[in-house]
Amino acid sequence: MTTDRRTFTLDGHDIPFDEGQSVLDAALAAGLFIPFLCHKPGYEAHGSCRVCMVRVGGRWQASCTTPAAAGLEVESTVEDLVAMRREIVQFLFTEGNHFCPSCEASGNCTLQAVGYELGVTTPHYPPFSPTRPLDASHPEMLLDLNRCILCELCVRASANVDKKSVFALSGRGPTKHLVVSAESGRLADTSFSADDAAAHVCPVGVFLPRGQGFRTPLGARKFDVEPLRVAALRRAGGT
Amino acid sequence: MTEDLATIVARHRHDPRRLVEILHDVTEAYGFVPKDIITELASMLAVPRGHVEGVVGFYAFFSDEPRGAYRVLFSDGTTDRMGGSIALLERMRASFGLQGEETSRDGRLSVGTTSCTGLCDQGPALLVNGHAIGGLDSARLGDVMALIRAEAPLAAWPRELFAVRSNIRRRDLLLATAITPGDAVSAAARRGRDDTLAEVARSGLRGRGGAGFSTGAKWGACAEAPHEPRYVVCNADEGEPGTFKDRDLLADHLDLVLEGMTVAAFAVAARHGFLYVRAEYRFLFAHIANALAARRAAGLLGPNACGIRGFSFDIELRRGAGAYVCGEESALLESLEGRRGIPRNRPPFPVTHGYDQRPTVVNNVETFMAAALVARDGASVLRDLGTRTSSGTKILSVAGDVERPGVYELPFGVTVQRVLDEAGASRVQAVQVSGPAGTLLSARELDRTIAFDDVPSAGAFTVFDDRRDLLAIIEHHSRFFAHESCGFCTPCRVGTTLVARTMGRIASGHAARRDLVDVARVARVMAKTSHCGLGLMAGNPVLQGIEKFRPVFDARLRPDDALPTFDLDASLDKSRDVTGRDDSEAHFTEEVRP
Ligand SMILES: Cc1cc2nc3c(=O)[nH]c(=O)nc-3n(C[C@H](O)[C@H](O)[C@H](O)COP(=O)(O)O)c2cc1C
Ligand code: SF4
Ligand code: SF4
Ligand code: FES
Ligand code: FES
Numbered sequence: 001m002t003t004d005r006r007t008f009t010l011d012g013h014d015i016p017f018d019e020g021q022s023v024l025d026a027a028l029a030a031g032l033f034i035p036f037l038c039h040k041p042g043y044e045a046h047g048s049c050r051v052c053m054v055r056v057g058g059r060w061q062a063s064c065t066t067p068a069a070a071g072l073e074v075e076s077t078v079e080d081l082v083a084m085r086r087e088i089v090q091f092l093f094t095e096g097n098h099f100c101p102s103c104e105a106s107g108n109c110t111l112q113a114v115g116y117e118l119g120v121t122t123p124h125y126p127p128f129s130p131t132r133p134l135d136a137s138h139p140e141m142l143l144d145l146n147r148c149i150l151c152e153l154c155v156r157a158s159a160n161v162d163k164k165s166v167f168a169l170s171g172r173g174p175t176k177h178l179v180v181s182a183e184s185g186r187l188a189d190t191s192f193s194a195d196d197a198a199a200h201v202c203p204v205g206v207f208l209p210r211g212q213g214f215r216t217p218l219g220a221r222k223f224d225v226e227p228l229r230v231a232a233l234r235r236a237g238g239t
Numbered sequence: 240m241t242e243d244l245a246t247i248v249a250r251h252r253h254d255p256r257r258l259v260e261i262l263h264d265v266t267e268a269y270g271f272v273p274k275d276i277i278t279e280l281a282s283m284l285a286v287p288r289g290h291v292e293g294v295v296g297f298y299a300f301f302s303d304e305p306r307g308a309y310r311v312l313f314s315d316g317t318t319d320r321m322g323g324s325i326a327l328l329e330r331m332r333a334s335f336g337l338q339g340e341e342t343s344r345d346g347r348l349s350v351g352t353t354s355c356t357g358l359c360d361q362g363p364a365l366l367v368n369g370h371a372i373g374g375l376d377s378a379r380l381g382d383v384m385a386l387i388r389a390e391a392p393l394a395a396w397p398r399e400l401f402a403v404r405s406n407i408r409r410r411d412l413l414l415a416t417a418i419t420p421g422d423a424v425s426a427a428a429r430r431g432r433d434d435t436l437a438e439v440a441r442s443g444l445r446g447r448g449g450a451g452f453s454t455g456a457k458w459g460a461c462a463e464a465p466h467e468p469r470y471v472v473c474n475a476d477e478g479e480p481g482t483f484k485d486r487d488l489l490a491d492h493l494d495l496v497l498e499g500m501t502v503a504a505f506a507v508a509a510r511h512g513f514l515y516v517r518a519e520y521r522f523l524f525a526h527i528a529n530a531l532a533a534r535r536a537a538g539l540l541g542p543n544a545c546g547i548r549g550f551s552f553d554i555e556l557r558r559g560a561g562a563y564v565c566g567e568e569s570a571l572l573e574s575l576e577g578r579r580g581i582p583r584n585r586p587p588f589p590v591t592h593g594y595d596q597r598p599t600v601v602n603n604v605e606t607f608m609a610a611a612l613v614a615r616d617g618a619s620v621l622r623d624l625g626t627r628t629s630s631g632t633k634i635l636s637v638a639g640d641v642e643r644p645g646v647y648e649l650p651f652g653v654t655v656q657r658v659l660d661e662a663g664a665s666r667v668q669a670v671q672v673s674g675p676a677g678t679l680l681s682a683r684e685l686d687r688t689i690a691f692d693d694v695p696s697a698g699a700f701t702v703f704d705d706r707r708d709l710l711a712i713i714e715h716h717s718r719f720f721a722h723e724s725c726g727f728c729t730p731c732r733v734g735t736t737l738v739a740r741t742m743g744r745i746a747s748g749h750a751a752r753r754d755l756v757d758v759a760r761v762a763r764v765m766a767k768t769s770h771c772g773l774g775l776m777a778g779n780p781v782l783q784g785i786e787k788f789r790p791v792f793d794a795r796l797r798p799d800d801a802l803p804t805f806d807l808d809a810s811l812d813k814s815r816d817v818t819g820r821d822d823s824e825a826h827f828t829e830e831v832r833p
Contacts, residue, residue: 047584050729050768060767065584087764091733125737125757150726159287168289169579169726170296172562174736176726179296181289183278 008072017068024052024063027076028236033229034076035085035114037203038151039064041236043160049151050088051114053081086118093123097130097146098204104213105205107221111149113228128174135180137188141199142208148178149204158198166192242268244276248283255284258294258577259560262301263518270310271302297579297725299353299561300369300518307342307349309387314364316355316480317671317701317715318638324363327380328352334384348387354563354719355480356519359636359701360406360644368393369521372400403522405487406645409661411632412624413608414492414648420537423498423615424545427505430614435506436462439610442618443630448474448566448603449673449697449772454610457600460590462507464598469509471500472594472601474571475516478563479674480719481699484636484646485604489516489523492608493530497554499607501544502614503600504552512554513594515571518561527556563723564773568601570725581727582771603697605634625651629690637662639702649689656685658700666704669788674699675716676776679783709791713784714742720777731774734765738781745795753801755792759785
């Protein structure tokens with residue numbers, strides 16, 4: 001690392017960055033938290049969830065797809081921005097079937113954690129209550145698409161990390177949905193394995209390992225032990 | 240005769256980038272894209288099966304479910320509706336005993352809707368197996384139904400039914416100037432690359448497809464981008480409801496369009512061009528293919544094009560497949576590369592990383608025409624017309640409540656009232672300029688002008704008189720966006736549906752003040768946080784409607800602060816269906832509703 005790194009400002013704080021780093025990654029590395037859902041450090045930025053919205057020189061942009069550049073003036077923790085993020089998280093709760101109290105992912109779910117972080121208490125809007133399938137064909141893993149937020153992390157992990165392309169997206173707009181790459185549409189008819197990276201990137205509770213339901217009791221789970229903000233900053237800091 | 244898959248794929252050189260073309264051919268051969276064909280196609284193209292399934296699922300013109308041997312899709316544009324398309328659709332369904340989107344039991348017929356097909360000046364319209372039939376009235380629909388009953392093959396239907404006429408009503412610079420093919424390119428060659436770029440920049444030409452970006456600056460950036468080869472793309476996706484000018488430009492002025500593309504190719508040193516035309520304009524495809532062949536035969540395309548040594552350029556016709564978002568330039572590039580039409584992240588921009596990640600110029604049909612004239616006659620042809628910030632002319636698609644709907648070319652700076660006078664309009668309540676994504680003008684704003692710094696227009700100009708239900712129109716426009724959202728980003732994917740549903744309740748008188756607050760908030764979230772122009776503009780109908788026609792909204796709201804959004808009676812639909820009951824006891828009446 002060079003000693004005099006270039007910087008931009010985030011809510012008035014100087015943030016150093018490396019060439020090619022996004023505003024989001026640079027902020028996290030500097031210990032300032034911006035919530036995010038479809039991003040995973042190390043993966044190519046996606047820009048779809050829009051939870052990481054910031055204002056750059058007055059323009060609304062997703063911080064994960066905005067390259068850091070010297071002199072940028074970025075706003076993040078301002079009430080109208082936070083309110084927008086809250087709306088977007090409400091949209092996601094409205095769109096899918098999220099019954100957190102009975103969900104196996106509760107406490108491990110990043111959507112839920114981002115909701116807490118932003119103070120989202122209800123979906124606010126009339127729920128879409130879509131009919132979505134449960135795929136129980138695979139010996140190791142259940143796929144419960146009721147919770148899918150269409151972030152494509154599993155699609156990208158399966159294609160780019162596992163080199164299997166087990167998952168893809170079909171439909172568009174409100175009918176967009178995750179598909180399993182098999183004529184039967186069943187996970188069992190693919191080369192998927194519970195060891196795949198794709199099995200471990202989902203920010204919600206779509207991928208459920210069989211035979212482990214509620215093994216970790218509620219209250220002792222990932223975000224129960226360490227709040228999202230702390231966990232994200234710790235990971236970005238490399239500790 | 241069903242063409243076999245191997246033949247189709249071989250014709251497309253096993254190129255996965257040609258997947259949209261391949262799926263059109265498969266649909267032509269099989270009527271749909273069967274699931275086993277998807278599997279086979281994926282293996283022939285060496286791509287994951289999910290990729291092919293995802294592309295089939297993205298485009299409205301493809302389906303992996305069997306559909307009727309006759310697939311009738313009523314155009315669901317704003318003006319189709321104003322012309323009574325819904326009644327015609329219902330009559331047809333009733334006549335064949337069809338409910339909703341289902342296919343008839345004998346597999347003969349399915350009847351559905353599709354987004355505006357661009358026959359707004361001669362609607363209502365429908366597509367039967369992709370072929371447009373306009374000017375629908377009771378008699379013509381009767382003819383169509385009789386032919387389907389008689390199971391007449393489409394090829395045996397009277398040609399007259401499929402006639403789409405060009406409808407150019409006023410000509411100015413672009414539509415009145417004759418040009419000998421090759422002249423503009425030769426003039427550009429005499430001037431040289433740099434001076435041609437400079438001339439286009441000097442002309443003040445700005446993109447006619449919506450964003451109004453400087454064409455000279457775009458071409459210059461592409462020419463400077465280091466990678467090779469470079470590409471030129473003509474955007475003829477024309478999906479904005481109410482727009483149809485590119486239809487007539489391609490039909491009657493194609494040579495000028497192709498000339499402009501060739502000028503662009505010369506200026507940025509591109510070797511390959513694409514003309515991306517929406518599939519709804521199927522009636523233009525043979526004409527375009529013939530024109531391209533004629534230019535090749537005349538030496539205007541191909542090696543040493545237009546007699547310029549070392550300048551090799553050809554143009555390929557590509558079809559869309561029923562996706563408005565593919566008019567967004569980066570989604571269009573994705574589609575050209577055989578993928579779902581999801582807009583890309585920017586930067587990088589198409590001028591440096593476009594088709595195949597190579598420098599690419601994307602321009603609207605009309606932009607290329609204007610550029611060709613600038614190349615031939617110099618910057619002043621545009622500079623002498625229009626306003627300081629908007630040089631030249633604008634070609635408008637005028638439709639709705641006017642006496643003479645059609646295509647009008649007028650200098651920039653023209654007032655909205657002047658356009659209304661040209662087309663013959665009275666009792667104007669509102670004008671939707673540039674489609675639902677554009678500007679909704681009230682009758683108090685008719686002195687405003689068509690110009691980039693006042694009311695910009697990508698082409699649509701739709702007039703509503705004071706007998707129209709504006710809330711129903713706004714609801715319809717909101718539904719259009721929900722149907723056309725690509726679904727990539729949260730605000731647009733969820734927000735467009737929330738807005739459409741809430742507008743539905745408002746328009747039907749089932750909403751209260753809180754719904755109005757909610758719908759405006761959702762529209763603002765989309766306008767701030769969406770990934771592409773579709774979502775950023777999708778709230779316009781609602782936001783501008785509330786701003787300019789507040790009393791119309793207020794008059795339709797219930798006095799309550801809030802109303803339940805849950806419709807008890809509708810929630811029993813499924814049970815009624817299963818039990819086969821529809822008597823009064825099987826319904827909640829108004830009184831029992833909470
Ligand atoms: C949702 C959406 C649809 C669009 N549809 C079209 C279209 O049908 N035709 C078009 O030329 N531009 C369309 N555009 C604008 C293009 O992205 C692009 O700006 C344009 O093709 C550039 O050409 P121009 O500079 O000549 O206008 C659309 C943009 C968006 C966001
Ligand atoms: S299954 Fe999970 S990782 Fe995959 S798209 Fe849905 S939410 Fe994202
Ligand atoms: S705004 Fe988002 S969801 Fe809507 S069309 Fe653009 S990218 Fe797709
Ligand atoms: S994390 Fe940036 S858009 Fe999802
Ligand atoms: S906690 Fe949100 S889906 Fe389970």
